[in-house]
Amino acid sequence: MSKTVKIALAGEGGQGVQSVAEIIAEAANEEGREALYIPNFGVEQRGGVSVAYLQIGTEHIGSPKFQKADIVMALSDRAVKRTRQYVDERTTFVYDTSIEGVEEELPKNAGRILGIPAIEVSKNELHPRVFNIIIMGAVIKATGVVSEEEARAAIEKKLGYKFEQNPDLRELNFKAIARGMELVEKAQ
Amino acid sequence: MAEKPIQGEKRVFMTGNEVVAWAALAAKADIMYGYPITPQNEIMHYWTRMAPKYGKRFLQTEDELSAGFTTLGGVLAGRKAFTATAGPGNTLMQEPLSMAEMMRIPSVVIIQQRGGPSTATVIYSQQEVTMTTYGGNGEGFRIVYSTANHQELFDYTIKAFNTAWKYRFPTFVLGDGYQAKMRESLTIYDPEDRGIELVKTEPFIGKEPVNGEKQPVHIRNTYNTEEELFEVITKYLEDYTRITPEIIEHQEFDCEDADIVVVSHGVVSRAAKGAVQELRNAGLKVGYFRPVTLRPFPADRLRAVADGTKTLLMVESSLGQMAKLVKDAIFGSTVAIATLFKPGVGVTSEEIVTKVKGML
Amino acid sequence: MTMVPQMPKSWRLETKPHKFCPGCGHGLVLKALGEAIDELGIQDKVVFGADIGCSLLAWDFFNVDTVQTHHGRTTPVVTGVKRANPDVICIAYMGDGGGYAIGSQHLVNAAARNERITAILVNNCNYAMTGGQMAPTTLPGMKTETTPYGRDIKETGYPTQGPEMVAAITREGSYIARGTIANLKQLKSFLKKALENQMAGNGFSFVEALSTCPTNWRTNAKDTWAFVEKEMTKYFKVGELKNPAAKEGE
Numbered sequence: 001m002s003k004t005v006k007i008a009l010a011g012e013g014g015q016g017v018q019s020v021a022e023i024i025a026e027a028a029n030e031e032g033r034e035a036l037y038i039p040n041f042g043v044e045q046r047g048g049v050s051v052a053y054l055q056i057g058t059e060h061i062g063s064p065k066f067q068k069a070d071i072v073m074a075l076s077d078r079a080v081k082r083t084r085q086y087v088d089e090r091t092t093f094v095y096d097t098s099i100e101g102v103e104e105e106l107p108k109n110a111g112r113i114l115g116i117p118a119i120e121v122s123k124n125e126l127h128p129r130v131f132n133i134i135i136m137g138a139v140i141k142a143t144g145v146v147s148e149e150e151a152r153a154a155i156e157k158k159l160g161y162k163f164e165q166n167p168d169l170r171e172l173n174f175k176a177i178a179r180g181m182e183l184v185e186k187a188q
Numbered sequence: 189m190a191e192k193p194i195q196g197e198k199r200v201f202m203t204g205n206e207v208v209a210w211a212a213l214a215a216k217a218d219i220m221y222g223y224p225i226t227p228q229n230e231i232m233h234y235w236t237r238m239a240p241k242y243g244k245r246f247l248q249t250e251d252e253l254s255a256g257f258t259t260l261g262g263v264l265a266g267r268k269a270f271t272a273t274a275g276p277g278n279t280l281m282q283e284p285l286s287m288a289e290m291m292r293i294p295s296v297v298i299i300q301q302r303g304g305p306s307t308a309t310v311i312y313s314q315q316e317v318t319m320t321t322y323g324g325n326g327e328g329f330r331i332v333y334s335t336a337n338h339q340e341l342f343d344y345t346i347k348a349f350n351t352a353w354k355y356r357f358p359t360f361v362l363g364d365g366y367q368a369k370m371r372e373s374l375t376i377y378d379p380e381d382r383g384i385e386l387v388k389t390e391p392f393i394g395k396e397p398v399n400g401e402k403q404p405v406h407i408r409n410t411y412n413t414e415e416e417l418f419e420v421i422t423k424y425l426e427d428y429t430r431i432t433p434e435i436i437e438h439q440e441f442d443c444e445d446a447d448i449v450v451v452s453h454g455v456v457s458r459a460a461k462g463a464v465q466e467l468r469n470a471g472l473k474v475g476y477f478r479p480v481t482l483r484p485f486p487a488d489r490l491r492a493v494a495d496g497t498k499t500l501l502m503v504e505s506s507l508g509q510m511a512k513l514v515k516d517a518i519f520g521s522t523v524a525i526a527t528l529f530k531p532g533v534g535v536t537s538e539e540i541v542t543k544v545k546g547m548l
Numbered sequence: 549m550t551m552v553p554q555m556p557k558s559w560r561l562e563t564k565p566h567k568f569c570p571g572c573g574h575g576l577v578l579k580a581l582g583e584a585i586d587e588l589g590i591q592d593k594v595v596f597g598a599d600i601g602c603s604l605l606a607w608d609f610f611n612v613d614t615v616q617t618h619h620g621r622t623t624p625v626v627t628g629v630k631r632a633n634p635d636v637i638c639i640a641y642m643g644d645g646g647g648y649a650i651g652s653q654h655l656v657n658a659a660a661r662n663e664r665i666t667a668i669l670v671n672n673c674n675y676a677m678t679g680g681q682m683a684p685t686t687l688p689g690m691k692t693e694t695t696p697y698g699r700d701i702k703e704t705g706y707p708t709q710g711p712e713m714v715a716a717i718t719r720e721g722s723y724i725a726r727g728t729i730a731n732l733k734q735l736k737s738f739l740k741k742a743l744e745n746q747m748a749g750n751g752f753s754f755v756e757a758l759s760t761c762p763t764n765w766r767t768n769a770k771d772t773w774a775f776v777e778k779e780m781t782k783y784f785k786v787g788e789l790k791n792p793a794a795k796e797g798e
Contacts, residue, residue: 394629
C-alpha cells in the first residue's frame with residue numbers, strides 16, 4: 001500500500017462511527033503504519049451528523065481533512081447527504097440499504113456504489129450493539145487498510161476487559177467483523 | 189510520588205491535546221491554570237487526570253483573564269506555570285499577556301486556534317496569528333512556535349518552557365483545532381534522558397531570605413514618564429534583537445531553483461509539503477518554505493529565498509495573517525506574490541497543486 | 549527638634565513621604581496594614597499585590613515583595629502566587645472600582661473558591677486616579693464627573709455593598725469585615741485578623757476600608773471627615789461580618 005487511503009465514515013450520533021474510526025486507526029498504528037483520525041466536532045456534533053475522517057498509509061499523512069475520499073460510508077439519510085461532497089469518480093460509496101428512499105440522494109458520480117444491509121443484520125441476526133463492529137468489518141474489507149486479524153486484535157485490546165467477564169461477547173464481536181466483511185464482498 | 193511520567197521512549201497514538209498534557213509533564217511543569225474553551229479542553233482533562241500522580245496542581249479559574257493572571261502569579265512564584273486557550277479566550281488573555289511582555293514574565297501558553305471573528309466555530313483556523321504574535325497593547329515581545337504535527341506539539345511544548353525561562357519572554361505554542369483533536373503517532377520521551385537540559389526556574393517574589401536577610405523586590409508595569417518607558421522598551425528591543433538569531437527556526441526544501449515557493453505555517457504546511465513534493469515529481473520547479481517561529485520571524489532567510497525566486501505563494505487558513513508577517517520580512521523584494529487564503533477552513537494538498545498548476 | 553512621624557517597620561523609608569494626595573485615606577489604611585504586618589512578624593513572608601487606580605501608588609510602599617498588576621486583576625495574580633507557593637502570605641490591595649467593577653468576577657470567584665488570600669479594598673466612593681468618576685460605591689445623589697447632577701439610583705442602581713456580597717457567597721473559613729480610617733485601631737485589628745485567617749489556612753479574607761478622597765470630593769478637612777464618618781457609614785455599616793476565629797473562641 002503506497003498511497004494513503006482516505007476514508008470518511010458518517011452516521012447519526014450513537015451509531016458509533018467515531019469509535020470504529022478510532023479502532024481502525026489504532027490497529028493500523030499498532031502495525032507500524034501511519035494513521036490519522038479526526039472527528040468532526042463542535043456545535044454540529046450535538047444532534048448533527050457525526051463524521052469521522054480517517055487516513056492510513058505508509059508515510060506521514062498530509063492535511064488532516066481531505067476533499068475526496070477513497071471510501072465513503074454513510075449510515076443514515078442525513079449522512080448520505082452530508083458526505084456526497086467527498087465523492088468523485090474514484091470513490092467507493094457504501095450506504096446502508098435500510099435507509100428509506102435514499103436512492104435519489106446517492107452520489108451518481110461515485111466510482112462504485114455499494115448497498116449493504118448492516119442495520120438489518122445487526123438487528124435480526126447478531127445484536128444491535130455490534131452494529132458498529134459490522135461497519136468496521138465492512139470498512140476493512142472495502143479498504144484493505146487492516147487485516148481481519150489486526151482488527152480482531154484491536155477489538156481485543158479495546159474490549160478485552162469486557163470479554164473476560166463474558167466470552168460470548170468476544171465471539172459476537174468477531175462474528176460481526178466477519179459478517180461486515182462478507183456484506184461488502186457480496187455487494188461487490 | 190511516582191517517578192518520571194515517561195520512561196524511555198514510547199511510540200504513542202493520541203490526540204494533540206493529550207500530547208500537550210504529556211509534554212507539560214515531561215517538561216516538569218508544576219501548575220496549570222485554565223478555563224474551559226473548545227478545542228483546548230482536553231489539555232485540562234488530561235492534565236487533571238495525570239498531574240496529581242506527580243504532585244502537580246491545577247486551578248480552574250472564572251475566565252481567561254483570571255487564567256492568564258493566575259498563570260503569571262504562578263510564574264512569579266517561581267513555578268513552571270502554563271495555561272491553554274483558544275479564540276475568544278485568546279482575546280481575553282491578551283490582557284495578562286501584555287503584562288507578561290512588560291514584566292518579562294516567562295509564561296507558557298498553548299493556543300489551539302479556532303474560527304473567528306467572535307465565537308465563529310470551535311473547529312479550526314489560523315486566524316489567531318496576528319493576536320498571538322502582536323496582540324495586546326505592546327510591541328510583540330513574544331516568542332511564538334507554530335507546530336504542524338503531534339511530534340512537534342510535544343517537542344515544542346517542552347521547548348517553550350525552556351525558551352521562556354531562558355530568555356524571559358512570554359512564549360506560545362500555536363496549534364489549532366485540527367492538531368488538538370486529531371490522533372496520530374508520535375514518540376514521547378523524557379527530555380533529560382535525551383540530553384535536553386530543562387532550564388531552572390526561580391521566584392521573582394516570595395524568595396527565601398538569604399543569610400537571614402530578606403531583600404524585598406518591587407516589580408511593576410507602570411511607569412511615570414515617557415522617557416522611563418522608552419528606556420525600558422529600548423532595552424527589551426535590544427534583548428529581543430540579540431536573541432532572535434538563536435530562536436528563529438524554519439524549514440525549506442527545493443527553493444534554490446524554484447519559480448514558485450509555497451509559504452505556509454502550522455498544519456497547512458503538511459498540505460504544502462505534500463503538494464510541493466507532488467509538483468516536483470511532475471517536474472515543476474516549486475519550493476517549500478515554512479516559518480516555525482512566527483515571532484521572531486525567520487526574515488533574513490525568507491528574504492534571500494524571495495530574491496531567488498519569481499513568486500511566493502502564500503497559503504493559510506486566514507485572510508493573510510501570516511502573509512502580513514511575510515511581506516514585512518521581505519519588504520523591498522520585487523518577488524511576485526500570490527495567495528491561497530481560506531479563512532477558518534482547512535487546506536488540502538490537492539488545492540495547492542491545482543493553484544500552482546494554474547499559475548504556471 | 550523636628551518630629552519624626554512614627555512609621556511601621558515594614559514601610560519603605562526611601563519612598564516616604566508617600567505620593568497620595570493630602571487628606572487621602574490610603575496612607576492611613578497602609579499604616580494600619582503596616583502595623584498589622586509588624587505585629588504579626590510576617591514582613592519576610594508577605595507578597596503584596598497592588599492594583600491600578602490610586603492603589604497603584606502603593607507599589608513601592610512597603611519593604612515586602614510587591615507586584616503591581618492590572619486594573620482589577622490583583623486578585624487573580626496573588627491567587628496564582630498562593631496556589632503555586634502556599635507558604636507566602638498574599639495580599640491583594642485594590643480600590644472600589646478594581647474590586648467591585650472591572651475585577652468583580654475575580655473577587656466573587658476567589659471568595660467562592662475560598663482562596664487563602666487576603667483582599668483589602670479601599671472604598672472612597674469614586675474612581676479617583678482617573679479624575680473622580682462614578683464608582684460602584686458612589687452614594688445615591690453624590691456628584692461625580694460622570695454623575696454631575698448626582699447619582700440617580702433609577703439610572704445607575706444602588707451602591708455595591710461589598711462585604712455583604714462576599715459574606716453572602718462564602719461559607720465557613722472566611723473572614724469578612726468593613727473598617728474605616730475613622731477608627732484606625734479597629735481597622736488594624738480587622739486587617740490583623742484577616743491576615744491571621746489566611747495564615748491559619750481557614751480561607752478567604754476580605755476587608756473593606758472606608759476612606760477619603762478630598763481631591764475629588766472637593767471637600768475641606770472638616771467636610772471630608774464628616775462625609776466618611778456620617779454619610780458613608782449610613783450606607784456602609786462598619787463591623788465584622790464573618791470571623792471563624794470568634795466562633796471557635798466563644
